Amino acid sequence: MTKDLLLEIGMEEVPARFVRAAVEQLADKISKWLNSIHVDHKQVEIFGTPRRIAVRIHEVAEKQQDVNEEVKGPSHKIAVDEQGNWSKAALGFAKSQGSDPSQLFIKEVANVQYVHAAKQSIGVATDSLLSEGLTSVISSLNFSKNMRWGSHEMKFVRPIRWLVALFGEAIIPLEMAGIVSGRTTRGHRFLGENVDISSAAVYESSLKAQFVLANIDEREQLITKQIQDLAAEKGWTIAMKPDLLEEVIFLVEYPTVLFGTFDPDFLRIPQQVLITSMREHQRYFPVLDDNGSLLPFFVTVRNGNSVALEQVAKGNEKVLRARLQDARFFYQEDQKMSIESALNRLETIVFHEELGTVGDKVRRIVEISNALAQLLELDRSLSSQVQRAAEICKFDLVSLMVYEFPELQGIMGEDYAHKAGESDVIAKAILEHYQPKFSGDASPSGIIGAIVSIADKMDSIVGCFSIGIIPTGSQDPYALRRQAAGIVQILIDQGLAAKLSDLFTIAIQTHQKAGLLKRGSEEVSKDLMDFFALRVKNVLTERQTRYDIIDAVLAAGFDSLPAVVRKAAALTDYVQTADFKSTLESFNRVGNLAAKASVYEVNVALFQEPAEIELNSAWKATHDSFLEQLANANEADALTTLSKLKAPITAFFDGVMVMAEDEQVKQNRLALLYNIAADLKQVADFSKLNS
Structure with missing residues (x-):
């Protein structure tokens, strides 16, 4: 016989970015625990909203499996005395296993004979194990940020307010931080009421009646369909950025899509500024025309039904108007700042306490960029452009707009450089020197941006390696792996002849001249080569290259990355x-x-x-x-x-x-x-x- 198992942990609102990982962790831990105690089960379902994480496991056996196993003990030489009787070692082994000496037997393992004990464990009723087991699972959940509440010692992502724990129709007794489990869950904060879950099987339908769509996929599909229907009705293109959609899914329990408008006069501000303001501050989806130009509308998702949507839209419009007015003010104020004054202010921003200010970093970028231009034998005109782009590549970091929205670095630099009279090539290089920002992102399209990007990333990597900051395990606070992967991608995409060893030498010498090298140059260079070997291997793996071919070409050397790709x-x-x-x-x-x-x-x-x-x-x-x-x-x-x-x-x-x-x-x-x-x-x- 089997029953469904349901566990719901109700909390105060959990940050959206934590919910999916939390419920997946809960499901994984419960499933592994059931396996460890030999309780059969089938499909594991997850549910999550801002106020709850829940797991339902189908067809959980009502009784543990009976387990028959053989346990290896001491070798035959030790287990049997001269008279052929079990020795003290064998008898002690039998006692430790709870076995009668008559159940001991000899069995050969890897050409050596050992005494074994036959053990049989009779399975007990599953419900007798659930209280202790689920309590242990909940206590073992870990989060990047925890909190305490009241006088409780327990730490959790947010204070626990209710627990639902059911095995079929029966309540599983649990107590966590003063909360006793039951069958009562909470509906939508404003539209629903508390509701009793009669059995694990009716969990979703019971909550849906109280305006809570607990199923994550169902909420996502509903939000997506409503946005697509609205786009088709209005003839719009609504940009659904995946990470924003993921966040919105966990901000609502009962989603209803609506749209609002804003003053078209704001469209004089660069489009990316408006889009970033809408997405980052308000979690709105921007509306575009067929050409990809921003329209004076926005789309948002209400946590509720369709009652009084016009009033909700007006409230959102009022809030957005204030945000966009701030953005316009920042944008206008930034244009009063000259590039030279911005560069002077970089001297006051610490890049790293052992590596100096951002101004110091820019000077190193300039030096590395000039050396790269010489290495690649660029003509005088291109070399001059490389130097200028390197000199001003970070000036927008002190702007109000980038201070408010760090993700606009480079984007604002390009715009402000244009307005300050810099050439299109220089302005574009300021934008592109941050690329690629992530796996799958584009490399710089031009040689100027590519060189400055390599110089910037190489400076960060060599600087950190020179003072002993080398990524280990999952720890990589300065995103050095991503930056190294970016360098590899640029060298390959651009087909640049520069060798990795030459890049290392240039950057190491630059840091050495600045008095920043705290380790031997040869040691740093070796560590860098080992570090980049893994990045190159990853690139070839992503290109579906056979593992043995990867090993073969890397063993022949990978100093020239375009050549490595061609050889593979x-x-x-x-x-x-x-x-x-x-x-x-x-x-x-x-x-x-x-x-x-x-x-x-x-x-x-x-x-x-x-x-x-x-x-x-x-x-x-x-x-x-x-x-x-x-x-x-x-x-x-x-x-x-x-x-x-x-x-x-x-x-x-x-x-x-x-x-x-x-x-x-x-x-x-x-x-x-x-x-x-x-x-x-x-x-x-x-x-x-x-x-």
Whole structure:
């Protein structure tokens, strides 16, 4: 027999960003606990609103499984005495397991005989375990922020106000922070009433009658449909940003979509400012026309029904008007600020107590950017633009608008730079040097923004590494992983020839000159290379590259990231060819023997067999074209060129005794293989590939 299990924790309003994670954690912990005590169950459902998290588990067995198990004890040598009787060790083991000595037996494990005890546990009724188990589960929930309330010692995300715990129709007795469980839950704060849940099966329907849609997916679908219907009716495009939709889902229990208007005069403010103000302050969805231009409307979601929606809309319009007036004031005041005065104010903002001010950081960005421009051999005009963009890339950080909305950094910089008379290229670079901001975001479109972006990110990474701040585990307070991934993405997307080691050297020397390097440069450089190796591996994994191909190309070096991507692509194609397996075997035989070489120059006068003469001629015929193809970023053709050596390599191993008795002859043959292996290693470590 089975019953449904329901647990609802009712609280004061929980911040929207915590709800989904909290209820998923609760479901996971209950499911794992039931499994650990051998109680069968089926589907696990989650429910969550601003005031509750709940889990319903279907078809929970009314009784634990009977468990028969064998427990391993001491070895046979210790367990049996000279007379063949159980020793004290065996008898002690039986007692510790609650077994009669007659239940002990010998069983072989990994070629060694051990005494075992047969144990049988008779399952007990599930309801006798639920009170203690669920109390333990609730107590074990953890949140990024906790609070205490009243005189209770318990910490939780928000004060608990009610508990519903049912096994079928029966109440599971629980007590947490003075709250005793029952079957009474609370409906919508204004539209509903308290309601008794007769059984776990009717949880959703009982709450729906009290204007609470407890099902998360149902609320999301209802909000989305209402917004889509409104958009179709008005001919609008309503921008539903996923993270905003996710937040709104957990701000309401009974959603009703409505729209309002604002003064079109506000549209003189940059569109992104208005959208950010609506989203961040009011949780409104902006309304756009077919061209993506903002219209003087907004869409919001009410926590309630459709009664008096016009009044609700007017109230929202009044609040939004005040927000937009603030935004307009900030925008107008910011335009009174010159770029030079803004740069001076950066000297008062601490970037990091050991790395100086933002002004100090900007000077390092300028130095790194100039060195990168020189490394990439940019002409004088582009180099000048790189320097100017680097000099002013952070000036908007002191603006009122960015202070109010930090996510507008760069966006306001581009707008204010335009208004201050900077060129389109410089203004665009200010915006783009923050890109990519997250996984999947676009890289800078131009070389100016790309260089300044790399310089900015590399300065942060090297600065932190130089003072010992290196991400460990999940801890990465300065988002160094994201910034390193951004550098990797830019180098690949732009196809930049700059090597990682050169970037490290430039940034390390910049910090060294500033007196900021607290660790040895070689140590920092090694840590950086290890750190970036994981980022490169992630990029290749995201491109659906086989794991063995990733290992093979990274083992050959990843200093040039565009080359790594091309090598991985070339190998991905090559491993699917008919000759791959036999070619790989030949290459790996070459690599294995080449490792034994102690002489690296071939003496043709020492050749004795036609096959070694032929292999040497074949290698010399391909070597120069192979290097040229690599230099021209044509790794696919370079790999094809290498594959032409398969036949002479095979003939060599069939007709030549490599490890000859004559040491000179042997070393000469190993040197030949070493030369071939050296070319192979420029593409990949073929020994890491699966045939």
